[in-house]
Amino acid sequence: MxxxxxxxxxxxxxxxxxxxxxxxxxxxxxxxxxxxxxxxxxxxxxxxxxxxxxxxxxxxxxxxxxxxxxxxxxxxxxLIPAEAQLRGKVMWFDEFVDTIHCEAGLKILFHRLVGPKLLKVPGDETIAMQGEAAMPRIRDYLESVMPDDGWLVGDFTLADISVASILRTLTAVGFGPSDDYPKTQSWYERVRARPAWQxxxxxxxxxxx
Ligand SMILES: N[C@@H](CCC(=O)N[C@@H](CS)C(=O)NCC(=O)O)C(=O)O
Missing domain, CATH: 3.40.30.10 (Glutaredoxin)
Structure with missing residues (x-):
């Protein structure tokens, strides 16, 4: 493929x-x-x-x-459970990342890194700041739903993949996992330890x- x-x-x-x-x-x-x-x-x-x-x-x-x-x-x-309630939650996390988390985070990424540093087109700091303003609520939400151990929705699923993937991307602009969000950080370390991630x-x- x-x-x-x-x-x-x-x-x-x-x-x-x-x-x-x-x-x-x-x-x-x-x-x-x-x-x-x-x-x-x-x-x-x-x-x-x-x-x-x-x-x-x-x-x-x-x-x-x-x-x-x-x-x-x-x-x-x-990676997508068959059981109705688990499947619903997995698709929620995937959709939350695709729309809410990426909507905010990619404004920062594009206007501070991809545009100015990779594509050599100027970034718009006003748009980057709009993305930054949305981040605390998103990061607080994630911290509030993080399990003490294991994965976001039962077994390891697409939910873990989607959330960890945007966090890795946003590490490049200072919005990845951080000490301020310890449950998110330890969950991310568990994802990072997986052979597929490595x-x-x-x-x-x-x-x-
Ligand atoms: N919902 C789509 C989003 C894809 C997307 O927006 N990709 C970005 C890169 S991160 C892109 O191709 N942007 C170029 C453009 O919008 O023209 C997905 O899940 O694949």
Whole structure:
């Protein structure tokens, strides 16, 4: 399976982690080359957002759609529980990250790191500050739902992957796990200890910056 994108994106990392946890083969493919956008990526992602996949000619975009596909293709180990209430909570955390946490966090990331440092376009500090203003409530919420031990919703699930992925991305701009949120921090350390996390982190750390 080709996975188009870059692992700094929490959405791309989410898909890589899900595939890795399931032991599924994937190859990370840069969506942009010197010549422009990869035509395979353009064909796979109608709105040119990362991630997108090409699995033997089957194309799909959107991290949650892709993880749902992976879950159906290879049910074990389950990352989306079958039981109704657990499944509802897992999808809540995934959606909370995709909309609320990323909405705030990516304003900071894009305007302080991706724009000015990677794409060489000026960031807008007013927008970054809007994102920053939303962060305390988000971080307080997460701390309030963190378990003392184990995972967010029963067994290890997509909920843990989604939340840990945005936290890793936001570490780059000072909004990752911190001593001020000790339960979140120890849960994050448990996620980081997983072999799948370490495998994806090794790929990410080795990628050209
Ligand atoms: N809901 C989508 C969000 C994907 C997304 O917004 N990706 C960003 C990168 S983090 C992107 O491709 N942005 C480029 C753009 O919006 O044109 C998902 O879960 O995959």
């Amino acid at each position: 080709k996975l188009y994108g870059a692992l700094l994106s929490p959405f791309v990392r989410k898909v890589a982690l899900a595939a890795q946890e399931k032991g599924m083969d994937y190859t990370l493919v840069p969506f942009r080359t010197r010549e422009g956008l990869d035509p395979g990526f353009v064909a796979a992602s109608p709105f040119l957002k990362i991630p997108a996949i090409d699995d033997g000619g089957y194309t799909l975009a959107d991290s949650t759609a892709i993880v749902s596909y992976l879950e159906a293709r290879q049910p074990a180990p389950a 495998a994806v982190a090794a790929i990410e750390d080795a990628a050209p910056k």
